[in-house]
Amino acid sequence: DAGITQSPRYKITETGRQVTLMCHQTWSHSYMFWYRQDLGHGLRLIYYSAAADITDKGEVPDGYVVSRSKTENFPLTLESATRSQTSVYFCASSEGGRSTEAFFGQGTRLTVV
Amino acid sequence: AQTVTQSQPEMSVQEAETVTLSCTYDTSENNYYLFWYKQPPSRQMILVIRQEAYKQQNATENRFSVNFQKAAKSFSLKISDSQLGDTAMYFCAFMNWNYGQNFVFGPGTRLSVLP
Numbered sequence: 001d002a003g004i005t006q007s008p009r010y011k012i013t014e015t016g017r018q019v020t021l022m023c024h025q026t027w028s029h030s031y032m033f034w035y036r037q038d039l040g041h042g043l044r045l046i047y048y049s050a051a052a053d054i055t056d057k058g059e060v061p062d063g064y065v066v067s068r069s070k071t072e073n074f075p076l077t078l079e080s081a082t083r084s085q086t087s088v089y090f091c092a093s094s095e096g097g098r099s100t101e102a103f104f105g106q107g108t109r110l111t112v113v
Numbered sequence: 114a115q116t117v118t119q120s121q122p123e124m125s126v127q128e129a130e131t132v133t134l135s136c137t138y139d140t141s142e143n144n145y146y147l148f149w150y151k152q153p154p155s156r157q158m159i160l161v162i163r164q165e166a167y168k169q170q171n172a173t174e175n176r177f178s179v180n181f182q183k184a185a186k187s188f189s190l191k192i193s194d195s196q197l198g199d200t201a202m203y204f205c206a207f208m209n210w211n212y213g214q215n216f217v218f219g220p221g222t223r224l225s226v227l228p
Contacts, residue, residue: 031214033215033216035218040122040220041220042117042119042204042218042219042220042221043204043216043218044218045215045216045217048214048215050214058215088156090158092158092216094214094216096210096214097210100146100214101148101160101163102148102158102206102208102216104157104158106155106156106157107156107157
């Protein structure tokens with residue numbers, strides 16, 4: 001399917017477990033992003049990537065790890081999940097440059113118990 | 114750092130009426146983009162409208178229009194002839210390509226369109 005897809009859509013995990021959220025895009029967009037959405041905060045940037053093998057921290061990176069070995073994939077790993085990481089996670093991509101928008105996946109609702 | 118503020122956590126409007134959602138932002142940059150995204154209950158983020166800061170003309174997309182006041186750093190969204198399908202969270206967002214193409218979002222306004 002064309003576009004940007006996230007998996008899983010829903011995930012429940014236990015405190016201390018490692019969890020990986022997947023993101024795949026078919027447009028060959030240069031930029032990819034991970035956001036978390038929490039009530040009252042809107043979407044906050046966790047990590048972003050300008051190209052394969054180039055990643056950088058966003059506003060709230062602590063407790064998360066990303067990698068981007070291929071342009072189309074941008075997985076997000078919670079190394080040791082905590083309850084404060086319960087959130088809805090969005091992956092997005094954009095072409096880059098001046099005339100662009102961000103395209104979002106469907107989101108992953110993660111609950112840490 | 115760029116910040117985006119939406120001062121109305123919740124709003125409601127009668128069907129067919131007009132509603133305006135407020136957004137202010139803070140930046141020292143001169144060139145940037147502003148966006149309004151809609152998030153219906155499906156959770157999907159949908160672009161509603163975008164504005165380029167160097168364009169003085171306000172953007173319009175069908176029933177959606179913006180009032181962009183660059184000096185005041187204000188970017189409000191007007192929805193005309195509101196429809197039940199407009200019920201959603203609305204996020205204002207800022208993007209400057211000098212900052213890694215990052216999109217900075219406001220906290221959102223939950224809009225309910227009442228029959």
